[in-house]
Amino acid sequence: xxxxxxxxxxxxxxxxxxxxxxxxxxxxLLVSAVVYLVRPGEGQTLTTxxxxxxxxxxxxxxxxxxxxxxLIVAYGAVxxxxxSGSLKLLxxxxxxxxxxxxxxxxxxxxxxxVPIAVGFVLPAFIAAVGPLRLQVGVFVGYVLLTVLxxxxxxxxxxxxxxxxxxxxxxxxxAIGLFFLFVPLWGAVQxxxxxxxxxxxxxxxLPISGQQLFAALRLINPTGSFKIIAxxxxxxxxxxxxxxxxxxxxxxxxxxMLVAWLLVPPLLGLWRFERADL
Amino acid sequence: MAxxxxxxxxxxxxxxxxxxxxxxxxxxxxxxxxxGPNGAGKSTTINVLLDFVRPTEGRAEVLSLDAQADxxxxxxxxxxxxxxxxxxxxxxxxxxxxxxxxxxxxxxDPDALLDRVGIADAADRKAGGYSKGxxxxxxxxxxxxxxxxxxxLDEPSSGLDPTGAKEMRDIVRAEADRGATVFFxxxxxxxxxxxxxxxxxxxxxxxxxxxxxxxxRDAAGGEETLVVTVDAADESTVDAVRALDGVSTxxxxxxxxxxxxxxxxxxxxxxxxxxxxVEVKDFTTEEASLEDLxxxxxxxxxxxxxxxxxxxxxxxxxxx
Numbered sequence: 339x340x341x342x343x344x345x346x347x348x349x350x351x352x353x354x355x356x357x358x359x360x361x362x363x364x365x366x367l368l369v370s371a372v373v374y375l376v377r378p379g380e381g382q383t384l385t386t387x388x389x390x391x392x393x394x395x396x397x398x399x400x401x402x403x404x405x406x407x408x409l410i411v412a413y414g415a416v417x418x419x420x421x422s423g424s425l426k427l428l429x430x431x432x433x434x435x436x437x438x439x440x441x442x443x444x445x446x447x448x449x450x451x452v453p454i455a456v457g458f459v460l461p462a463f464i465a466a467v468g469p470l471r472l473q474v475g476v477f478v479g480y481v482l483l484t485v486l487x488x489x490x491x492x493x494x495x496x497x498x499x500x501x502x503x504x505x506x507x508x509x510x511x512a513i514g515l516f517f518l519f520v521p522l523w524g525a526v527q528x529x530x531x532x533x534x535x536x537x538x539x540x541x542x543l544p545i546s547g548q549q550l551f552a553a554l555r556l557i558n559p560t561g562s563f564k565i566i567a568x569x570x571x572x573x574x575x576x577x578x579x580x581x582x583x584x585x586x587x588x589x590x591x592x593x594m595l596v597a598w599l600l601v602p603p604l605l606g607l608w609r610f611e612r613a614d615l
Numbered sequence: 616m617a618x619x620x621x622x623x624x625x626x627x628x629x630x631x632x633x634x635x636x637x638x639x640x641x642x643x644x645x646x647x648x649x650x651g652p653n654g655a656g657k658s659t660t661i662n663v664l665l666d667f668v669r670p671t672e673g674r675a676e677v678l679s680l681d682a683q684a685d686x687x688x689x690x691x692x693x694x695x696x697x698x699x700x701x702x703x704x705x706x707x708x709x710x711x712x713x714x715x716x717x718x719x720x721x722x723x724d725p726d727a728l729l730d731r732v733g734i735a736d737a738a739d740r741k742a743g744g745y746s747k748g749x750x751x752x753x754x755x756x757x758x759x760x761x762x763x764x765x766x767x768l769d770e771p772s773s774g775l776d777p778t779g780a781k782e783m784r785d786i787v788r789a790e791a792d793r794g795a796t797v798f799f800x801x802x803x804x805x806x807x808x809x810x811x812x813x814x815x816x817x818x819x820x821x822x823x824x825x826x827x828x829x830x831x832r833d834a835a836g837g838e839e840t841l842v843v844t845v846d847a848a849d850e851s852t853v854d855a856v857r858a859l860d861g862v863s864t865x866x867x868x869x870x871x872x873x874x875x876x877x878x879x880x881x882x883x884x885x886x887x888x889x890x891x892x893v894e895v896k897d898f899t900t901e902e903a904s905l906e907d908l909x910x911x912x913x914x915x916x917x918x919x920x921x922x923x924x925x926x927x928x929x930x931x932x933x934x935x
Binding site for chain 1: 688
């Protein structure tokens with residue numbers, strides 16, 4: 339199958355990139371360090387869920403580092419090949435442009451899944467020998483959710499990469515999106531919460547301030563991820579509102595991540611289909 | 616049946632017209648040489664055939680399929696060596712061929728194919744470390760995957776040394792003997808003469824000539840150059856030669872007389888020299904070279920020989 343051939347080639351190519359190697363090393367070291375540092379004192383035990391759900395891993399590491407790695411690894415997926423000329427080699431073979439865009443999405447996501455998996459396996463060993471009780475199911479599930487978050491950002495970067503004609507625009511887009519979704523979002527979240535939740539939404543909007551804030555939170559892929567991952571780790575995901583969020587919020591967060599997975603590549607493809615190479 | 620059929624194809628980039636109202640038919644089984652100087656529109660035409668670019672006007676059919684709407688089906692049956700490509704630096708030669716095989720859904724031995732294009736010993740090396748000539752061989756190998764019905768080769772000999780260029784021509788011949796149609800572009804003319812059934816010459820986005828090599832030669836005047844080795848030729852005898860019917864130029868440096876003339880004037884030239892008391896020791900004839908034909912069609916026919924020699928050097932410089 340054509341898409342599979344492109345994805346496989348792209349995976350083989352991307353996993354050999356020095357960038358990916360360096361970013362993986364940083365990720366593995368940081369996750370290991372956090373797991374080592376948050377180890378409880380003598381005589382206490384910490385569950386895996388508590389560890390993963392802690393702000394250290396969920397906020398500081400996963401939701402900043404994973405989007406960054408995904409954007410760096412994927413921003414050049416299509417436009418980089420277009421600039422170098424290897425896209426001509428790729429499209430000389432019987433692949434449609436849709437095969438290229440979605441093959442890239444699958445291939446680059448798989449390439450990032452490697453450091454994510456490795457990044458969590460090493461700490462799992464550290465956790466297993468320490469006083470921490472390792473729950474394999476929770477651990478594996480969390481890794482998969484992290485890969486889903488990575489895939490959403492790969493999708494955004496690949497979409498951008500397919501839509502633009504120059505590497506510079508793709509880098510600019512990737513950096514811009516990272517700052518929008520990670521540091522900027524983090525900075526405005528608290529003031530927005532005060533403004534909308536306490537002060538209420540502007541009168542011309544048909545929804546309440548609470549709802550508006552929830553919507554803004556869902557739109558950001560890292561926001562949706564935090565909702566799902568938090569519920570999953572505390573065992574409350576899709577458990578009928580036993581956790582911090584209701585079922586509808588959980589479903590909405592999932593739907594939002596899936597939308598990020600599909601909409602940017604489709605928009606990018608729409609432009610790419612019309613482009614002269 | 617036509618392997619390639621272009622009807623009224625025009626491609627404009629802004630106010631630059633790269634290809635203008637191009638009609639071209641290449642029959643199945645033909646080896647067609649697509650000639651022209653750089654920037655004449657050859658690569659744009661090939662890019663239309665592969666759906667890398669869309670024509671502003673007109674219609675292109677490849678293997679009786681619409682080159683734009685059915686591009687994937689076209690490329691399933693076509694092997695391509697594109698122009699201005701890059702290989703995947705981090706992947707080995709073998710992985711490149713394996714990728715082409717997986718893409719075309721064919722089983723085969725990548726090593727046998729790499730051997731055929733002469734880089735079997737580099738199969739496990741990363742293609743980023745290949746020389747330009749080796750990359751060209753690798754991509755030719757990828758184009759041959761699955762015995763395609765049509766081969767489209769854009770400047771296939773660029774980057775190849777004379778041995779490599781010869782091997783390229785042998786492969787083109789072998790593919791044509793197998794029954795494949797071969798369409799290749801070149802500005803290195805010797806390439807074309809040796810392997811093509813027919814050629815088309817592009818100039819400023821238009822096809823200015825389309826014929827067999829023989830036909831082109833006739834059309835260009837069919838003149839030959841006669842080089843006569845003599846003991847000593849005086850100016851009055853050379854004047855007598857110059858005055859003959861069918862002779863356009865004659866010059867002597869004492870030991871040799873060089874004459875450009877129609878082919879049926881050669882015996883008269885020799886006779887006139889001997890009548891003038893000049894001893895003819897030897898003579899050779901050279902047919903009008905394709906280079907001359909090419910310059911004739913691309914509008915450079917008045918260029919003096921020194922300029923042409925420079926142009927040759929430049930061609931080699933580009934292709935080296």
